[in-house]
Amino acid sequence: MSFRLAVSIKGQLIQKIAPPAELEGLLDATLFLRGPLMDSARGNPEEAWRAIGGPATGISLIAPVQVHGTAFLEEKALWALPSRPRADGILLDKGVSAGSLRFADCLPLLMASRHPRPWALMVHAGFEGTAKGIVHQALEFLCGRIQGFQAKNAFAWIGPGIGPCCYTRRKTGDEKTALGLKSLPRESWTDLGESIRFDIPEALRIQLLSLGLKEDRLFRHGICTSCHPEQFYSYRAGDSRARIFFIVRSGPAVHNRHPWWENI
Numbered sequence: 611m612s613f614r615l616a617v618s619i620k621g622q623l624i625q626k627i628a629p630p631a632e633l634e635g636l637l638d639a640t641l642f643l644r645g646p647l648m649d650s651a652r653g654n655p656e657e658a659w660r661a662i663g664g665p666a667t668g669i670s671l672i673a674p675v676q677v678h679g680t681a682f683l684e685e686k687a688l689w690a691l692p693s694r695p696r697a698d699g700i701l702l703d704k705g706v707s708a709g710s711l712r713f714a715d716c717l718p719l720l721m722a723s724r725h726p727r728p729w730a731l732m733v734h735a736g737f738e739g740t741a742k743g744i745v746h747q748a749l750e751f752l753c754g755r756i757q758g759f760q761a762k763n764a765f766a767w768i769g770p771g772i773g774p775c776c777y778t779r780r781k782t783g784d785e786k787t788a789l790g791l792k793s794l795p796r797e798s799w800t801d802l803g804e805s806i807r808f809d810i811p812e813a814l815r816i817q818l819l820s821l822g823l824k825e826d827r828l829f830r831h832g833i834c835t836s837c838h839p840e841q842f843y844s845y846r847a848g849d850s851r852a853r854i855f856f857i858v859r860s861g862p863a864v865h866n867r868h869p870w871w872e873n874i
């Protein structure tokens with residue numbers, strides 16, 4: 611129930627989230643890390659989908675334009691490609707469409723449960739979105755959309771992203787730093803004098819626990835994308851275009867189709 615080891619298929623690194631037993635057959639979550647398929651897509655979700663053979667599966671893909679905001683989409687054909695609505699999270703509860711988000715240092719966050727019915731919410735949680743309260747907004751969104759939602763029943767996975775080792779921001783003259791200092795948990799940042807070191811994965815963990823998720827249902831990937839460019843794309847380490855491609859399906863219809871990456 612954590613992150614499986616990454617596997618290489620013709621040089622393309624792929625890492626799966628291992629669902630707990632209660633979500634077997636109801637959740638598939640796959641991270642396409644560094645590799646030739648994602649190199650060729652250059653961060654474009656339509657290209658990435660084509661590169662992995664997505665169109666041939668008959669599954670539609672939801673791939674919003676990410677704006678470091680706090681808006682979420684529901685699983686509706688209306689939001690699938692070629693439509694590109696602006697959003698930073700997707701609720702998946704049918705298994706008909708796949709949701710996708712792209713990352714190079716920002717953190718993929720996945721929450722899922724089968725209570726009271728199967729659902730998963732994938733989130734683009736970078737410094738800015740986290741400082742704007744995307745975790746809190748996500749829980750409010752779930753309360754509004756999933757009748758009977760209870761945070762204590764949810765599992766959460768905090769994916770690979772930039773670690774505190776590589777993430778500092780100027781202390782003064784930066785509005786985003788000021789927002790982070792105001793809104794992020796005090797334990798998640800360190801004052802270095804002229805700069806502030808932010809630990810975004812730790813901020814996400816503290817926020818999730820404070821909103822009622824249980825520690826034993828929370829999994830951290832824990833590897834810094836900027837420190838490990840051989841496995842991950844990292845904006846700070848020089849990847850200006852290529853992105854990690856995160857694809858999720860969740861819901862009763864997941865078992866109806868099995869694209870190759872769901873069988874790894």
Ligand SMILES: [Zn+2]
Nearest residue numbers: 775776834837
């Ligand atoms: Zn690092």
